Structure formats: C-alpha cells, structure tokens
Amino acid sequence: MIKTPTTFVIGAGASCSYGLPAAEGLHKAALRLEPESVLYQLLLTCAFSVEQLNGFLVDLRRNPTESIDSFLEKRQDRPDTMKVGRAVMAGLMGQVIAEIRPRQPQREEDWLGYVIDRMHRGAATLRDFLNGNDHVRFVTFNFDSIIEDRIGADLQSLYGGLTDPQLASALQVLEVIHVHGRLPRVPDVPLKYDSVYGPPMQWREWLPAAASQINVVLDTIDREVLERARAAVLQARVLCFLGFAYDTVNLERLNLPRAFQHGRFMPNTYGSACGFERGERRWIKDRFLPASIHLAPMGYTCRRVLRECHIFRD
Numbered sequence: 001m002i003k004t005p006t007t008f009v010i011g012a013g014a015s016c017s018y019g020l021p022a023a024e025g026l027h028k029a030a031l032r033l034e035p036e037s038v039l040y041q042l043l044l045t046c047a048f049s050v051e052q053l054n055g056f057l058v059d060l061r062r063n064p065t066e067s068i069d070s071f072l073e074k075r076q077d078r079p080d081t082m083k084v085g086r087a088v089m090a091g092l093m094g095q096v097i098a099e100i101r102p103r104q105p106q107r108e109e110d111w112l113g114y115v116i117d118r119m120h121r122g123a124a125t126l127r128d129f130l131n132g133n134d135h136v137r138f139v140t141f142n143f144d145s146i147i148e149d150r151i152g153a154d155l156q157s158l159y160g161g162l163t164d165p166q167l168a169s170a171l172q173v174l175e176v177i178h179v180h181g182r183l184p185r186v187p188d189v190p191l192k193y194d195s196v197y198g199p200p201m202q203w204r205e206w207l208p209a210a211a212s213q214i215n216v217v218l219d220t221i222d223r224e225v226l227e228r229a230r231a232a233v234l235q236a237r238v239l240c241f242l243g244f245a246y247d248t249v250n251l252e253r254l255n256l257p258r259a260f261q262h263g264r265f266m267p268n269t270y271g272s273a274c275g276f277e278r279g280e281r282r283w284i285k286d287r288f289l290p291a292s293i294h295l296a297p298m299g300y301t302c303r304r305v306l307r308e309c310h311i312f313r314d
Contacts, residue, residue, distance in 0.1 A: 001122050001132030004313040007236035008115070009254070010140040010147070013243025013274060014302050017109040018146050019100035020093070022243075023067040029092050030068055031061055038191055039091050042199040046087055046208050056084040072216045083211070090183060090210035093143055094203075097186045111242060111302035112150045118312050126159045126166070130173045137232035138176045141250055143183045143214050147176050177229045179221060179253060181214040221253060230255045234265055240311050241271035241293075242302045246284045260291040269293040270309045272302055 012022040021029065033040050035050075043053055059081065065071045068089055075081040107113075119136065123129035138147050151174060152167045162170075187202035198204075215221060233239060233254050244250075251257070259265045269288065273281055273295040281295050296305040306312075 002119055002136050004237050005135035005235050006238040007137040007232045009241045011244035015142050017105050026092055027066050027068050030088055038193040039095055041193055045204045069216050087211040091207055094186045114303050114306050116154045120158055139229045139232050141179050179229050183210045236267045239267040239269045257288050266291050271295050272305045
C-alpha cells in the first residue's frame with residue numbers, strides 16, 4: 001500500500017505507453033485527414049460544412065506549430081475554428097481509443113500496473129486497499145480514462161465479484177481529477193462508413209458530446225475541478241510528474257510554483273523527462289523554484305522513473 005500522501009500528475013506522454021498519441025502524434029493524424037476518411041465524414045455530421053472543415057485543415061497545415069492545442073491557443077477569437085478543433089481532437093482520440101482497446105502494453109512500459117502493484121501489496125481485501133491508499137491522487141491533463149479503466153479492471157481481478165456500485169465507490173476514494181475534461185465512453189461499435197447510412201449513429205451521437213467535454217490550454221477550467229487538483233497537489237508529501245511537458249499554463253493551474261513560495265509546502269518532487277535535453281531540463285527545474293524537482297534521465301520510461309526514484313514510501 002502507498003500510505004504516504006502521494007499525488008501523480010499525468011501528462012500525455014504517460015498515455016503513450018498504452019497506445020495513445022501525444023500532442024505531436026495527434027497533430028500529425030489531423031494533418032492526414034482527407035474527405036475519404038471515415039472520421040472526416042463523421043465530422044461533417046456534426047453540423048460542420050465542408051468549407052468549415054477544409055478551412056480548419058488548411059489553416060492547421062500552414063501553421064508551424066506541432067500541436068492542435070497550441071494552434072487553437074492562437075485562434076481563441078475564432079469560435080468556428082475552436083469548435084471544429086475540439087471536435088477534431090475528440091474524434092481523433094476516440095478513434096485511437098477504439099482501435100487500441102484490446103492492446104496490452106509491454107511490461108517495461110506498464111507504469112500503471114506497477115503503481116497498482118505497489119498499492120495492493122499488503123491489502124488482503126478491497127477495504128484494506130482503499131483505506132491503505134486513501135491519500136493517493138491522480139491529477140491528469142489527459143482526456144482518456146485509462147487510469148480509471150485500469151484500476152477498475154485490476155480491482156475486479158484482484159478481489160473478484162465486485163459490483164459496479166462497489167467499483168464506482170472505490171474510484172471515488174482513489175480520486176482521478178481530469179483538469180482538461182474527460183471523454184465519454186467511446187462507442188463499442190467500430191467506426192466504419194456505410195455507403196447508405198454513413199458513420200454509425202452511436203458515433204454521431206458521441207462526437208458532439210465528447211467535443212463539449214474537452215478544454216484546450218487557455219479555456220476556463222471549472223473552479224471546483226481546479227480546487228480539487230490544487231488540493232491533491234497540496235496534500236502530497238511525494239509529488240510525481242509522469243509524461244508531463246511542464247507547460248507554464250498547466251503548472252499555474254496547479255498553483256505551481258506559487259504554492260512553494262513561503263516554504264510551507266515542499267514535497268519530495270520527481271518527474272520524468274523523456275526527450276528533454278540538458279538546457280531544457282534546466283528550464284524545467286527553474287520553473288519549480290524555490291522548491292526543487294528531481295528529473296529522471298532522459299531515456300527513462302514512466303515505469304522506470306517509478307522504479308528508480310524514491311517515490312513509494314511507507
């Protein structure tokens with residue numbers, strides 16, 4: 001069990017272990033959208049005209065950014081572009097989630113499995129598990145439900161015979177806070193185009209609902225969500241960033257580094273830094289001053305960060 005108050009802050013890089021794209025991958029997928037693709041046709045069913053959708057894609061392809069989120073950050077004054085952008089992001093994510101649902105990650109990439117393994121050690125019953133880990137929090141900037149789905153599946157495997165209400169109650173104790181929103185459950189039917197009926201009705205109903213649930217960088221976040229995320233950070237004695245890009249706006253949403261200013265809140269802070277070179281690592285560390293963050297070596301996966309750093313404590 002993880003009895004020390006521990007908060008994991010999860011970015012898009014952590015979902016890559018489970019087959020989901022980070023910002024750059026999502027951007028590349030958007031650039032490949034063509035009228036022949038089923039997702040393009042699905043987007044047309046969401047009250048977008050061909051001119052709106054093509055205009056968005058032309059603008060995106062001309063823009064030098066490598067992230068849809070960053071692109072939309074500069075289009076806040078264009079409501080139509082923002083609306084199409086959210087739908088494109090939701091559709092691309094939903095399509096990938098539907099495709100990779102059966103996939104199991106390789107063991108060396110499965111950081112969630114490693115966390116859950118540490119959580120259930122010494123917990124003979126579900127009650128032991130929940131009581132022993134009641135100060136563990138997940139603050140995620142991702143739209144997917146990988147954390148909740150995996151915890152639910154593993155609890156069912158570990159303790160067996162759990163009802164849906166029991167699992168729902170367990171996930172309330174093991175709080176997962178989605179700062180940027182959360183996609184509704186992706187339809188179980190395949191996303192395929194029918195020459196008579198078009199995309200499946202389940203997907204046509206899902207996409208507008210999904211697009212309304214996600215926020216981009218400069219969107220206003222619900223105050224209650226922000227307060228829960230900041231409380232999860234403040235309660236931590238161990239703070240661990242996984243797959244996180246350390247964007248200034250997202251750190252500010254967690255009230256960092258402001259929370260460190262008077263020395264009242266100085267958790268042991270660790271973070272993955274895959275792909276960050278020496279100068280970029282210095283830049284990250286400066287963003288946490290006056291506190292410090294221990295960054296793992298550049299090539300470490302999220303799972304290796306958890307194994308090599310002193311994150312799990314009694």
